Amino acid sequence: MQGHVKEKAWWSSASVIVVVFALLPVAWIISLSLKKAADINDGSFIPKSVTFDNYRNIFDQGVFTAALRNSIGIALISTLVAVLLATTAAYAIARLDFPGKRLVLAFALAIAMFPQISVVSPLFDIWRRIGLYDTWLGLIIPYLTFTLPLAIWVLSAFFREIPWELEQAAQTDGATPFQAFRKVIAPLAAPGMFTAAILVFIFAWNDFLFAISLTSTNRARTVPAAIAFFQGTSQFTQPTGQIAAAAVVVTIPVVIAVLIFQKRIVSGLTSGAVKG
Amino acid sequence: MSEIKLVGVTRRFADDVAVDHVDLDIADGEFMILVGPSGSGKSTVLRMIAGLEDVSDGQVLIDGKDVTGSAPRDRNLAMVFQSYALYPHLTVRGNMEFPLKLKKMPRKEIDERVSRAAASLELQDLLDRKPAQLSGGQRQRVAMGRAIVREPSAFLLDEPLSNLDAQLRVQTRAELGELQERLKTTTVYVTHDQTEAMTLGDRVAVLRKGRLQQVGPPKELYLIPANVFVAGFIGSPGMNFFPATVDGTTVKLPMVEYELPARLADRSELLHGTHVVVGIRPEHFEDVGLVGRAERQAGVGFTAKVERLEWLGSELFVHFRVETSGDTGSETLREVVDELGASGVRGEHEMLTVARIDPASDIAEGDEAKFWLNTDRIHYFDADTGENLLQKADEIRAGDHLDADPSSTDDAGPAEPADPAEPAASVPPSVPPSVPPAVSPHG
Numbered sequence: 015m016q017g018h019v020k021e022k023a024w025w026s027s028a029s030v031i032v033v034v035f036a037l038l039p040v041a042w043i044i045s046l047s048l049k050k051a052a053d054i055n056d057g058s059f060i061p062k063s064v065t066f067d068n069y070r071n072i073f074d075q076g077v078f079t080a081a082l083r084n085s086i087g088i089a090l091i092s093t094l095v096a097v098l099l100a101t102t103a104a105y106a107i108a109r110l111d112f113p114g115k116r117l118v119l120a121f122a123l124a125i126a127m128f129p130q131i132s133v134v135s136p137l138f139d140i141w142r143r144i145g146l147y148d149t150w151l152g153l154i155i156p157y158l159t160f161t162l163p164l165a166i167w168v169l170s171a172f173f174r175e176i177p178w179e180l181e182q183a184a185q186t187d188g189a190t191p192f193q194a195f196r197k198v199i200a201p202l203a204a205p206g207m208f209t210a211a212i213l214v215f216i217f218a219w220n221d222f223l224f225a226i227s228l229t230s231t232n233r234a235r236t237v238p239a240a241i242a243f244f245q246g247t248s249q250f251t252q253p254t255g256q257i258a259a260a261a262v263v264v265t266i267p268v269v270i271a272v273l274i275f276q277k278r279i280v281s282g283l284t285s286g287a288v289k290g
Numbered sequence: 291m292s293e294i295k296l297v298g299v300t301r302r303f304a305d306d307v308a309v310d311h312v313d314l315d316i317a318d319g320e321f322m323i324l325v326g327p328s329g330s331g332k333s334t335v336l337r338m339i340a341g342l343e344d345v346s347d348g349q350v351l352i353d354g355k356d357v358t359g360s361a362p363r364d365r366n367l368a369m370v371f372q373s374y375a376l377y378p379h380l381t382v383r384g385n386m387e388f389p390l391k392l393k394k395m396p397r398k399e400i401d402e403r404v405s406r407a408a409a410s411l412e413l414q415d416l417l418d419r420k421p422a423q424l425s426g427g428q429r430q431r432v433a434m435g436r437a438i439v440r441e442p443s444a445f446l447l448d449e450p451l452s453n454l455d456a457q458l459r460v461q462t463r464a465e466l467g468e469l470q471e472r473l474k475t476t477t478v479y480v481t482h483d484q485t486e487a488m489t490l491g492d493r494v495a496v497l498r499k500g501r502l503q504q505v506g507p508p509k510e511l512y513l514i515p516a517n518v519f520v521a522g523f524i525g526s527p528g529m530n531f532f533p534a535t536v537d538g539t540t541v542k543l544p545m546v547e548y549e550l551p552a553r554l555a556d557r558s559e560l561l562h563g564t565h566v567v568v569g570i571r572p573e574h575f576e577d578v579g580l581v582g583r584a585e586r587q588a589g590v591g592f593t594a595k596v597e598r599l600e601w602l603g604s605e606l607f608v609h610f611r612v613e614t615s616g617d618t619g620s621e622t623l624r625e626v627v628d629e630l631g632a633s634g635v636r637g638e639h640e641m642l643t644v645a646r647i648d649p650a651s652d653i654a655e656g657d658e659a660k661f662w663l664n665t666d667r668i669h670y671f672d673a674d675t676g677e678n679l680l681q682k683a684d685e686i687r688a689g690d691h692l693d694a695d696p697s698s699t700d701d702a703g704p705a706e707p708a709d710p711a712e713p714a715a716s717v718p719p720s721v722p723p724s725v726p727p728a729v730s731p732h733g
Contacts, residue, residue, distance in 0.1 A: 177373060177375065179371045179373055179375040180375050180377060180378075182340075182342050182362070182369075182371070182375070183369065183371060183375035183377075184377075184388070185341075185342070185361070185362040185363060186340055186341075186342070186362045186363070186365075186367060186368065186369040186446075187363075187368075187388055187389035187392060187436070187440070188363045188389050188392040188393060188440075189363060189392050190361075190363065193392065197388075198377055198379075201379045202378065202379060
């Protein structure tokens with residue numbers, strides 16, 4: 015009994031430490047975003063007086079609203095295209111026997127591991143030359159490059175678990191190969207698609223490196239990059255409050271998405287088991 | 291309602307031939323069974339008919355139309371898979387509607403057909419369940435339902451009963467037979483279980499290593515096996531094989547010598563000088579004491595030590611050992627026995643003989659018992675090729691039995707239906723099937 019209590023105490027204190035460690039910075043950002051400009055540097059965790067001025071302020075700035083639009087558009091398009099392409103690619107990898115199949119998978123993984131910084135400067139030059147610099151497409155392409163491999167891996171694991179007989183059953187039932195895919199295989203692989211979609215979305219949404227390097231104006235600059243361009247209320251004030259408010263605003267969609275699809279993501283990341 | 295014709299159908303894989311020039315005519319409304327041990331290519335044949343497997347060579351014809359290259363959806367065949375392949379995300383109703391919706395059938399007709407099929411398969415109460423909430427037997431019925439609603443040209447069933455437990459299998463087998471009887475839809479049924487083959491099929495096609503061995507009504511396969519393989523595969527427990535030497539009209543078996551029956555005497559030259567393997571069905575042995583004097587003339591007696599008894603009430607299996615002079619000398623036979631043994635069809639070592647005798651016998655384990663052997667019912671095979679050497683003679687003899695009133699013959703194997711022309715499956719499902727539960731193969 016004694017041991018049991020001890021063990022419980024040990025686990026709960028460990029959990030508390032981990033949670034505090036993970037959430038303290040977030041709480042701190044939230045606290046900063048609610049402080050008045052004058053209180054920013056007072057060092058207290060709880061704001062003396064709560065104000066939403068910072069939030070109002072950032073939505074008044076064209077920099078932020080344009081960036082928010084860009085972020086949402088670019089992340090959603092990247093997600094859609096990546097999941098679409100990854101689904102077809104993963105399906106082919108899971109179902110077809112073609113030469114170099116393993117090579118494709120290994121190569122895809124290698125690309126995902128590639129240090130992004132090493133491609134940024136060549137991309138900058140190429141994009142400038144062919145006119146993709148500072149455009150949505152200019153960001154969507156590198157996002158696809160880096161997220162597709164992971165999406166393909168996740169999805170091909172899913173497709174592999176779906177019994178092939180289901181597809182054959184659909185075909186003898188009178189379905190075209192595409193109908194068999196759409197009506198039988200795709201619904202069964204849906205958890206995998208959600209997982210892949212969330213991973214791609216988060217990557218595109220959070221990216222800072224490409225966003226800061228390959229954009230220059232409100233045309234395509236996303237929120238993480240735009241935050242760096244915030245201006246204080248005067249030349250001499252730091253826009254700390256606004257930055258904190260913007261950080262909170264961009265965190266919310268990700269948190270909501272993860273909470274909504276939590277169950278599916280967990281099942282997606284662990285196994286992808288589809289049992290009949 | 292269709293006839294299916296296979297012409298020299300062959301399926302080659304990178305380094306072997308799964309199906310080798312199979313010719314098969316399946317008549318309209320016929321219940322055709324493809325049977326063989328695992329690896330015999332029976333499922334591949336079925337999948338080629340369905341269009342799920344490429345045909346390397348040869349043709350598949352449905353109603354005279356060459357469909358060799360057409361997609362599965364253009365063949366109007368319904369397939370039931372071994373795993374049932376129910377769509378897990380759809381309800382029972384959704385599963386059954388699926389093929390009809392693809393045909394863009396009017397809603398009213400879909401509902402009508404589904405409720406009719408559901409009624410005939412007793413699925414009405416399950417229509418809104420998902421497959422995961424069903425038992426094995428129910429899933430099997432849904433898979434059948436999905437096939438029936440389409441009213442296809444033919445049913446293709448790939449081991450549809452192998453995932454059910456023994457009791458349910460016997461019951462479902464009867465229901466399946468009854469269903470086919472009622473719908474009169476051409477059916478091709480793949481199984482490795484010779485009991486299913488014997489009880490269900492109008493005709494049975496036996497496959498081995500991708501080659502067709504023999505096609506015929508169950509009784510014909512039983513009485514006139516074309517070769518050692520068919521002889522050993524059909525019947526449960528399986529046929530006993532012995533090496534034999536034939537000298538004139540004298541046949542020398544390891545345990546006994548006898549004269550060829552008069553009707554075979556003039557064919558003895560077919561056997562002479564050939565390496566011969568003799569095949570004897572378990573029911574052609576009997577306890578000497580239970581054989582009438584007149585009958586005794588048609589056979590020969592011998593003594594053997596009883597190793598094991600299996601008393602099943604209506605029948606008694608006696609296993610006795612036969613001393614052989616070592617080598618049986620037949621590569622073919624050893625191969626066949628290994629193959630059948632390995633696939634669980636007949637686990638007997640060839641020299642441990644099994645006899646099915648009258649349960650009234652008082653033979654006991656360990657006895658030196660006296661047996662009687664019906665020498666008129668023995669099959670003779672070529673030890674090298676495995677071919678039935680006296681197939682003609684078998685046919686003549688079988689002719690009497692095939693014509694005779696089935697109830698008066700005593701040569702029906704334990705798993706054989708009373709009359710293959712009227713499959714046991716015609717028994718209503720509520721009544722326990724007249725076929726005894728499959729005698730599990732020994733070993």
